[in-house]
Amino acid sequence: MKVNITEMDTCVLFSVEGYLDTTTASPFEEALMPYLAAEKSFVFDFSELEFITSAGLRVVLRTQQTLEETGRTITVRNSNEEVMEVFEVVGFDEFLIFE
Amino acid sequence: MDISDICSTSLSSDGCSCPLGGEYTVFPAAEESLVLSHQFLDECSKKHGIPKKTARHIQICSDEIVTNIVSYAHAETIRIHYAINDNAVILTFEDNGILFDPLQSKAPDITLAAKERQIGGLGLFMVKRISSSAEYEEVNGRNRLRLSIDRSPAQ
Numbered sequence: 001m002k003v004n005i006t007e008m009d010t011c012v013l014f015s016v017e018g019y020l021d022t023t024t025a026s027p028f029e030e031a032l033m034p035y036l037a038a039e040k041s042f043v044f045d046f047s048e049l050e051f052i053t054s055a056g057l058r059v060v061l062r063t064q065q066t067l068e069e070t071g072r073t074i075t076v077r078n079s080n081e082e083v084m085e086v087f088e089v090v091g092f093d094e095f096l097i098f099e
Numbered sequence: 100m101d102i103s104d105i106c107s108t109s110l111s112s113d114g115c116s117c118p119l120g121g122e123y124t125v126f127p128a129a130e131e132s133l134v135l136s137h138q139f140l141d142e143c144s145k146k147h148g149i150p151k152k153t154a155r156h157i158q159i160c161s162d163e164i165v166t167n168i169v170s171y172a173h174a175e176t177i178r179i180h181y182a183i184n185d186n187a188v189i190l191t192f193e194d195n196g197i198l199f200d201p202l203q204s205k206a207p208d209i210t211l212a213a214k215e216r217q218i219g220g221l222g223l224f225m226v227k228r229i230s231s232s233a234e235y236e237e238v239n240g241r242n243r244l245r246l247s248i249d250r251s252p253a254q
Contacts, residue, residue, distance in 0.1 A: 021162040023133050051155040053162040054222035064213045082155040089228045090221050091209030 003031040011041045011075070017048040020056025029059045036066050047078035052086055064095055073097055119189060121182030128174040128194060136165045136179055140190075143181040149188060153250040156229050157188060160246055163222035164192050164201070172196025172242070187231060187247045194242050200235040201244060202227065 001018035012035045020028055035042070042063065052060075064074055075097040079087070087093050124139040126132055140161055144154040161179070168174055174196025182189045206227075207220035227233055230246040237243070 019158070021133070021137075021158070022166045023137075051159055053159050054225060055162070055166070057221050058218050061213060061216055061218060065216075068214055082152060082159075086159070086225065089209075089225060090207075091211075094210075095213045 001027060003028060005031065005035075007035075007040070011043050012038065013043045013045060015045040015048065019050045019052070020059070021051075021053040022055040025053075025055035025059050028056065029062070032059070032063055036063070039070070039072075041072040041075065042067065043075045043077060045077045046080070046083055049080070049083055051082050057086070057090060057092065060092065060096070064092075068095075075099055119180065119182035119191075121180060121189075123178060123180040125176055125178045128169050128172065128177050128196065130169070132165050132169050132177055133162065136161050136177070139179060140181065144188075147183050147188075149183075149250060153188060153248055156248050157190065160190065160226045160229055160248065161192075163226050164244060164246075167201060167222065168192070168194045168196060168242075172199065174242075183250070186251055187249050190246045190248065192242075192244045192246075193238070195240070196242065198237055198240070198242060200242075202233055202235050 001016065001020065001024035004015040004017075006013040006015075014031065016028065018024060032042070060074065067074060076087070077099045079098070087096060122143060124135070126135045137158060140157050141154070144157060149157075165177060168177055172194055174194040176195060178193040180191040180193070182191075201223050204220065204223045206224050207217055209224075226246065229248070231249045232247040234245045235243070236245075
């Protein structure tokens with residue numbers, strides 16, 4: 001799993017390659033951590049993400065909860081069908097923004 | 100670990116001559132379980148020409164189940180059996196840990212706003228939603244969970 005990070009003017013872009021499961025969720029969360037205190041919303045580009053499991057979902061949820069405290073958002077781009085399906089099954093499509 | 104409960108005839112190391120056919124793997128319940136199970140399932144899905152969607156569903160379910168066994172069951176070994184029929188891939192997870200029926204777990208409330216959500220409970224909920232059927236049985240003091248994952252193109 002690889003996370004490529006691009007800090008932009010209004011947001012931080014995280015492009016994830018591989019899959020987010022029990023083995024890769026912690027490194028993903030670690031990559032996000034330095035930017036939690038910043039003032040920018042997050043964008044997750046999932047075009048190279050094969051699938052996400054509950055371990056990955058927990059990181060997304062914790063991140064969402066933290067960003068919400070300062071009025072920030074998570075935008076998800078380019079999810080494949082299986083990733084989108086998972087977000088819908090667990091109701092994360094109610095608070096994530098999808099592009 | 101006595102694996103003759105699922106398969107009543109003698110087995111080769113990578114082939115299974117039980118009624119389900121297919122193949123199986125056995126490994127210690129430890130951190131490496133996740134990588135080993137992922138690899139095994141990947142190989143089986145490739146070998147049987149399973150479509151990507153189904154292969155991903157399989158990996159998602161396995162991650163949830165194997166993680167729970169490694170984290171909570173205090174098991175020594177895990178056995179994963181992979182079989183196919185016309186419509187589905189049938190995965191069987193067997194472990195010799197604490198007896199526990201994961202299908203009894205309470206579903207999380209997925210209508211809550213993000214800040215009200217509990218962090219846990221999503222994994223087993225997803226397994227139940229993704230698999231077309233799920234059965235738990237205690238077999239000779241061991242946990243056995245059998246999932247059916249639809250492999251039809253329309254899924």
